[in-house]
Amino acid sequence: MEKTIKTFKIISTLEAISFLVLLGIAMPLKYIWNLPEMVRIVGMAHGVLFLLYVAGAVYVSQLLNWSIKKLVIAVLCSVLPFGPFYVEKNYL
Known part of the structure; x- marks a missing residue:
């Protein structure tokens, strides 16, 4: 589980940086x-990272027993420039 969360953090950081770039x-x-x-x-790199981020958020939300509200916030944060850093x- 710890490795999964670490992987999600890496994807999250890369997604946020790609959006800012x-x-x-x-x-x-x-x-x-x-x-x-x-x-x-x-744009292509960001698109792939965005999809990985959303899929990762869904998976991590199941591992950490997030409420639907937390999951929705995490997914909505993916469309904000600094949102993944907030998540x-x-x-996490």
Whole structure:
């Protein structure tokens, strides 16, 4: 169980960082300097990490007996730039 939670924390951190890179670096490169390549790369990585995060949140919620409310908050935090960090700090 400890290994599963550690893996989820890694995925959570990577998902949050990929979202911040997408919003803070890739999107300005695309829309300000007309360089869309980074959005394709970071966007794909973020998409995969997002799906892993949601699946991991569901799995970890079962392991830790989270309420439905905690699970919904954890999933909603995945669409906020610093949300996964909140979940790590408060729920794991």
